[in-house]
Amino acid sequence: MSEHVYKQIELTGSSKTGVEDAVQNAIAKASKTLHNLHWFQVVDTRGYVEQGKVDYWQVTIKLGFRVDDTTSL
Amino acid sequence: MSEHVYKQIELTGSSKTGVEDAVQNAIAKASKTLHNLHWFQVVDTRGYVEQGKVDYWQVTIKLGFRVDDTTSL
Amino acid sequence: MSEHVYKQIELTGSSKTGVEDAVQNAIAKASKTLHNLHWFQVVDTRGYVEQGKVDYWQVTIKLGFRVDDTTSL
Amino acid sequence: MSEHVYKQIELTGSSKTGVEDAVQNAIAKASKTLHNLHWFQVVDTRGYVEQGKVDYWQVTIKLGFRVDDTTSL
Amino acid sequence: MSEHVYKQIELTGSSKTGVEDAVQNAIAKASKTLHNLHWFQVVDTRGYVEQGKVDYWQVTIKLGFRVDDTTSL
């Protein structure tokens, strides 16, 4: 078990709602093509402003997944 | 379009509710005197504690806006 | 007043719900044995993924409290 | 001389041409309303891509200037 | 109280004497035009040398103040 290898990729998710939803959107998109998703770390939280309000949030995560024999690196 | 100049200022917003609301409060205040607000980046998330609970959140953002001929730098 | 001494410790709280709840869980646990809790700073936001969704959030904070004569450092 | 006070502000300049031109554009804009500009430090270099080429560069600087009695902080 | 908004600006104070005096000089200058000064953080400590001695100290601080309705951002 201890000799697993993991890869981390960097994704940015967006949301009208907030930080948690932006992270969830990025993970949902990734889970369509990647298996073995394991953990994430928030590395940047930004957003865009329209008319004195946050228009949408953009949260960048590192997303880690276990590399198996079918993983294309 | 590409030769726009932007300024970033650093503001801290507060909220009883959470991170997103604290950011929104800072942006709402800034939009009263600044035009062309464009984006923000969260640079610090803190808060104060009372009786074993978060009393309020304090979130510091860099807030970017386009400089035009009427902007006082 | 100005000669108070504060200690900061590093805790990680978890939550199914989101960032604010994970912070609150860490503070609630700390308040059972520590007095004079004063402020916190978020230093890391992570989480675990199950089946294409965030399973739970893990938020690490520095938690500051005033040292008094009964505090064991 | 040694008791001068300086303020630093953060500006982002843009250019189709490159890093030096983007910096120069930010400084030129600032010099219209600020006096005593003294030094700058590059803190971020970014850009946008169109059709496989850099479309324009965006360089963020800290720009320092001496505060005198007429400076609005 | 918790919904106050704060702005931080970056100033560099100078002094022949030392770190504390350079900080005090920057704050004294700022207090001439800014109200509600609240806190500061030292972000850089430098100086210039003449004839084998420190000629003067230059200390850069972030200086935070509460934004009220008369504050020009």
Added chain:
Amino acid sequence: MSEHVYKQIELTGSSKTGVEDAVQNAIAKASKTLHNLHWFQVVDTRGYVEQGKVDYWQVTIKLGFRVDDTTSL
């Protein structure tokens, strides 16, 4: 529009000429196999020396692109 997901990859481009050309070389190579290239950030600038001159520049960028249904993550 706000729910787009972006991926960032890290590339190093080289050039005999300078920083801008090294960035452009990395982007040109990436645009052969990636669509929707959007922005970049310079994260490291290095180079090699031969006979007292810069022989070539090596500039590392993060390159961001929008993830669509055909993107292999």
Added chain:
Amino acid sequence: MSEHVYKQIELTGSSKTGVEDAVQNAIAKASKTLHNLHWFQVVDTRGYVEQGKVDYWQVTIKLGFRVDDTTSL
């Protein structure tokens, strides 16, 4: 030669033995599907504890490889 383009990916290797072995495990896994592996940099060293001992090491590296015409970015 100077116009080569390199990509860096981030991998975490594990080992019961130690730092060097964890790095080697990550590289061995990557070399099964990637060509032109060139260099690595250690960016994080962690591990898990069981019964008062390190159970296994987890070392995260950036791994750089030259991009050629057959590389899927």
Added chain:
Amino acid sequence: MSEHVYKQIELTGSSKTGVEDAVQNAIAKASKTLHNLHWFQVVDTRGYVEQGKVDYWQVTIKLGFRVDDTTSL
């Protein structure tokens, strides 16, 4: 000798006077309950402002001490 284990804790000391005195206050408080204090590192220097002057300094240190058989970690 070489197999000693040290613990570092993070304390913030305050002083009306300046940086050195704030550090000394934190160390004096710690020495009441901790033995084997060995070294410190300044990690943050802040302060509060009243009426255009520094009201008090707050200096955060990491304080290292040797762990012996009676140390409660």
Added chain:
Amino acid sequence: MSEHVYKQIELTGSSKTGVEDAVQNAIAKASKTLHNLHWFQVVDTRGYVEQGKVDYWQVTIKLGFRVDDTTSL
């Protein structure tokens, strides 16, 4: 399970032998008084030199453990 709270402390272990042994020494000492040790992260690697050789290694780790009802924070 997801609502566990963890504490991280910072320890420095020493060893004549090398990095892994210094980490193991710190963990062995901690396990005498702390339960539920879970993970560590290396945050600094240093050492002392005698007669042109490394005399001993000093490795600083953050050591994380689960807080339960008997944990003194």
Added chain:
Amino acid sequence: MSEHVYKQIELTGSSKTGVEDAVQNAIAKASKTLHNLHWFQVVDTRGYVEQGKVDYWQVTIKLGFRVDDTTSL
């Protein structure tokens, strides 16, 4: 070959022209007294302003060279 030892020194070069020329000036000066210059990394990019224009650029590099038996460290 693999047991070479390298030293890095930190130099700041200046130029009226731009970043690349400032780096080249630092390397040219170093190559008068140092052999085996190998690589550099840009660690700071600054400059001075006169009359609304960049007067000259100051770029700080780490410059690496192989240590041989005649090198004075």
Added chain:
Amino acid sequence: MSEHVYKQIELTGSSKTGVEDAVQNAIAKASKTLHNLHWFQVVDTRGYVEQGKVDYWQVTIKLGFRVDDTTSL
């Protein structure tokens, strides 16, 4: 003037008295063998503790000086 080249070296000065004196001690020592000393930046402030008091301060600076034709790099 703008084409000067500067070198920065890293020195640690010590003092029983405080930060400013430790810096001054490092500069005084350097000025015995180096000419053209120009500026310094404080990069680390540490110290050692004896009997509940700071025994001496250790302040690390980068010290910059202009390289002329007689400078041994």
Added chain:
Amino acid sequence: MSEHVYKQIELTGSSKTGVEDAVQNAIAKASKTLHNLHWFQVVDTRGYVEQGKVDYWQVTIKLGFRVDDTTSL
């Protein structure tokens, strides 16, 4: 004793074997021309890859030594 001045230089050692050996190689080389070597800190760990294996390790250290009257800075 407390008024000693130390200099830190940055060296990179290489080794086929691993991290500890690369550090030892750098220190052994330095000890041929420098006296009073005192401590080191690892600041970067890299390596080169050949045929799916680490070919050699490159570890960069800051190496500190006491400055005496015969030290050429």
